[in-house]
Amino acid sequence: MADAEPEAPVAEETAPAEPAAEEAPAAEEAPAAEEAPAAEEAPAVEAPPAEEAPPVAEEAPPAAEDASPAAEEAVEAPVAEEPAASEAPPAEAEPAATGEPVATEGAQEGDRSCMLCFVIMPEGYAHEMMAQVDSSVLDIKHQIQKDLDIAPEHVTLKLTGQTMMDDQSLEQAGVEAGGKCTIELRIDVLKADALPPGAGLPPVLKVVVSHGPGNEPASYLVQIDNEADGKSKPFLGGFNSISTGGEYHHASTNTVLPPNPELMKAPKNHREAQTAIQRRSEGQSTRESGTQMLREDLSLQHHEDVVIIGGPYFDSEQLNTLRLERAIRLQAVLRGWFARKARKKLKGEALDAERHRLEYERAMQKEADLKRQQEIERRMHPRSKHDFEVLYRELEAWRLQETQKINEDPDLSVPERKVALAQVLNKEVKLLQTIDRLKLSAAEENKSDTIEQTLSGLADSKKWGMSDGSLKEVDTPFTLRARELLELYHGLSAANGSMTVDERLDVLLHVKWTVKEFDCRLTRDLVDLIDREADMINRGRPETSLEGLRRRTQSLFLHFIETPEFNPEAAKLEKVPRDFNARPYVKPIMNDFVQAR
Numbered sequence: 339m340a341d342a343e344p345e346a347p348v349a350e351e352t353a354p355a356e357p358a359a360e361e362a363p364a365a366e367e368a369p370a371a372e373e374a375p376a377a378e379e380a381p382a383v384e385a386p387p388a389e390e391a392p393p394v395a396e397e398a399p400p401a402a403e404d405a406s407p408a409a410e411e412a413v414e415a416p417v418a419e420e421p422a423a424s425e426a427p428p429a430e431a432e433p434a435a436t437g438e439p440v441a442t443e444g445a446q447e448g449d450r451s452c453m454l455c456f457v458i459m460p461e462g463y464a465h466e467m468m469a470q471v472d473s474s475v476l477d478i479k480h481q482i483q484k485d486l487d488i489a490p491e492h493v494t495l496k497l498t499g500q501t502m503m504d505d506q507s508l509e510q511a512g513v514e515a516g517g518k519c520t521i522e523l524r525i526d527v528l529k530a531d532a533l534p535p536g537a538g539l540p541p542v543l544k545v546v547v548s549h550g551p552g553n554e555p556a557s558y559l560v561q562i563d564n565e566a567d568g569k570s571k572p573f574l575g576g577f578n579s580i581s582t583g584g585e586y587h588h589a590s591t592n593t594v595l596p597p598n599p600e601l602m603k604a605p606k607n608h609r610e611a612q613t614a615i616q617r618r619s620e621g622q623s624t625r626e627s628g629t630q631m632l633r634e635d636l637s638l639q640h641h642e643d644v645v646i647i648g649g650p651y652f653d654s655e656q657l658n659t660l661r662l663e664r665a666i667r668l669q670a671v672l673r674g675w676f677a678r679k680a681r682k683k684l685k686g687e688a689l690d691a692e693r694h695r696l697e698y699e700r701a702m703q704k705e706a707d708l709k710r711q712q713e714i715e716r717r718m719h720p721r722s723k724h725d726f727e728v729l730y731r732e733l734e735a736w737r738l739q740e741t742q743k744i745n746e747d748p749d750l751s752v753p754e755r756k757v758a759l760a761q762v763l764n765k766e767v768k769l770l771q772t773i774d775r776l777k778l779s780a781a782e783e784n785k786s787d788t789i790e791q792t793l794s795g796l797a798d799s800k801k802w803g804m805s806d807g808s809l810k811e812v813d814t815p816f817t818l819r820a821r822e823l824l825e826l827y828h829g830l831s832a833a834n835g836s837m838t839v840d841e842r843l844d845v846l847l848h849v850k851w852t853v854k855e856f857d858c859r860l861t862r863d864l865v866d867l868i869d870r871e872a873d874m875i876n877r878g879r880p881e882t883s884l885e886g887l888r889r890r891t892q893s894l895f896l897h898f899i900e901t902p903e904f905n906p907e908a909a910k911l912e913k914v915p916r917d918f919n920a921r922p923y924v925k926p927i928m929n930d931f932v933q934a935r
Contacts, residue, residue, distance in 0.1 A: 452508070453518040456482070456495075458525070465523075469508065471515045476504040488525060496522040556641075597624050720773075721780050729773055737766050793899065796907040797821040820907040823899045826852060830892050834881045846872055849895060856904055857927050860897060867891045897923075 450472060456465045465486065469478055479490035495502040497519070502511045513519045543560045576587040630638060716725045717732075744750065744758045797820040799811040829837075829845035837845070850868045853861040871887050901924050902909040909915070919925070 450515050452513055452515050454478070454508075454513070455518060455520045456523040457520060458523050471509040471513055472507050474504065475502045475506050475508070475511065478508070479504070482523070492526050494524045494526055496524070719780075720776055721784060726773065726777060726780075729776075733766065733769055733773070737762065789896065792911070793820075793824045793827060796899075796905070796911075797824045816906040820899075820905055823852070823905055827892075827895060827899060830888070830895055834885070839875060843872060843875065849891075853895070853898055853904075858924050859922070859927070860894060860901075860924050862927075864891065864894045864898065867894065 450470050451468055452471055454467050454469050456467070457463070458465065465482075467481060467485065469481070475495060476490065478495070479493050482488060482493060483490055490504075497512055500512075502521070509515070541562055543562050545558045545560055546555050547558060548555045576585060578585055630636070632638065717729060720726050720729060740762045741759065744755055744762070747755075750758065797817060799813050799817055801809045802812050804810050826845070826849050830849060832845075846868045850865055853864045867887060867890055871884060871891065874884060874887070899905050900908050900911060902912065902915075903924060
């Protein structure tokens with residue numbers, strides 16, 4: 339707690355600001371907490387305290403009593419003194435406010451007054467004022483300067499497109515008395531090139547510098563050299579450009595460098611313990627300083643002197659009391675901070691829990707909607723065996739419900755009940771037929787998906803385990819062969835109309851030369867079908883008449899892909915290898931000479 343004591347001098351500066359701080363009692367807390375060192379230094383002052391010391395002594399105890407407010411409020415102490423300074427702007431706005439009563443009095447004198455509405459272009463802002471019609475345009479510009487703070491030489495007034503001259507009166511310019519007139523006001527901004535040379539700044543500029551609260555601002559006169567552009571800068575190093583003719587100066591030769599701080603430090607090693615030849619030399623220091631007391635025959639400058647007056651005595655008992663109060667207040671503030679931190683943590687946890695709950699509910703709702711959509715899709719487009727079982731169970735449940743409803747209806751007679759049961763039976767038959775059609779389409783789609791999945795599995799790259807545990811994809815000659823056959827199968831199974839005639843013939847030619855590498859009944863049938871389709875395409879037969887032929891070609895080529903002798907990767911589809919004799923369709927056909935032997 340004693341580390342905060344060296345900042346005590348601030349207490350003497352803020353003590354006079356007690357009237358402004360009555361609105362915010364916490365404004366003087368921080369200064370009051372730091373008065374102890376200043377009080378301990380009081381006995382060292384030999385001169386008697388000034389006359390202002392007793393009021394300061396009377397104000398110190400209240401500051402110590404107000405030490406209990408929060409340390410956080412002490413930071414806001416400078417804000418309490420600002421309202422006193424913020425009351426000045428309304429006083430500056432009085433000239434603009436007093437301009438209207440003059441115009442009102444003029445309007446009450448008689449019929450020589452009029453209302454002027456100035457439209458500032460191009461912004462479009464409007465400003466109204468009362469004026470006499472015998473007033474000159476220059477007087478009106480001066481009145482605008484009072485209201486809007488715009489210099490008359492920068493103002494141009496136009497009435498019905500005509501520029502109003504300064505020596506004209508309003509009546510001569512066309513303004514009628516007793517009415518309201520709209521005048522266009524334009525502001526002419528002075529451009530930089532319109533300034534005469536050497537007239538940018540005054541030769542002497544007065545600068546007012548504030549030295550902080552409690553000190554009067556100081557004024558300084560700065561000499562301005564307006565003819566600096568015409569002067570040539572001395573060349574103290576650099577180089578001249580031969581191509582452009584420009585001069586480039588070294589910054590180090592044209593700037594006064596500050597002293598090197600490393601050279602100003604005290605030496606960290608010495609040679610006092612060794613025998614050395616010492617030499618004494620004197621030099622001029624970088625800065626001269628000294629102290630001069632007052633004398634009758636000497637004139638001194640006192641405009642920067644600071645007078646320090648000792649404050650009231652602050653004994654050790656008061657210091658201990660202040661330390662105790664501030665320690666209690668610090669503990670309260672720290673515990674409050676801990677409590678706020680814990681509350682923030684609990685609130686964050688509650689918000690996180692609520693957010694997780696909402697996300698979970700949304701996820702569950704989304705999952706339920708997706709599941710419902712899947713159930714609807716399963717009933718509209720069944721694909722698996724389980725989907726058809728669900729349809730059959732629901733159809734049976736519907737039949738039983740309708741039958742029970744018809745049998746329990748007392749209003750129906752026996753013939754009517756038979757008719758209703760016959761209608762239910764007809765509906766059931768139609769629904770069964772619909773399910774059978776869905777079975778056929780699903781079987782076709784499932785067959786296409788199964789074939790595609792099987793052929794893609796044959797064409798996939800091999801995955802080999804490496805020594806580091808990773809998997810490496812490797813393409814073997816067998817996988818490349820299976821991938822090539824898969825691409826040919828995709829070309830054969832393309833939909834009608836998706837390929838041109840030339841593309842279709844190109845695919846058929848590739849398939850023909852692929853299967854002609856092997857001579858067997860399967861490949862001969864494939865070549866015959868391909869030649870037949872190519873001949874029919876050249877004859878201009880429609881594609882609808884070629885659907886059956888293309889399905890036969892596609893089926894035989896699929897058989898060709900699934901044969902291990904033609905596609906080595908297909909061997910993993912067979913659980914038990916089969917001999918050629920068991921498969922005569924793919925058995926190689928020997929030439930006639932070998933068959934005769």
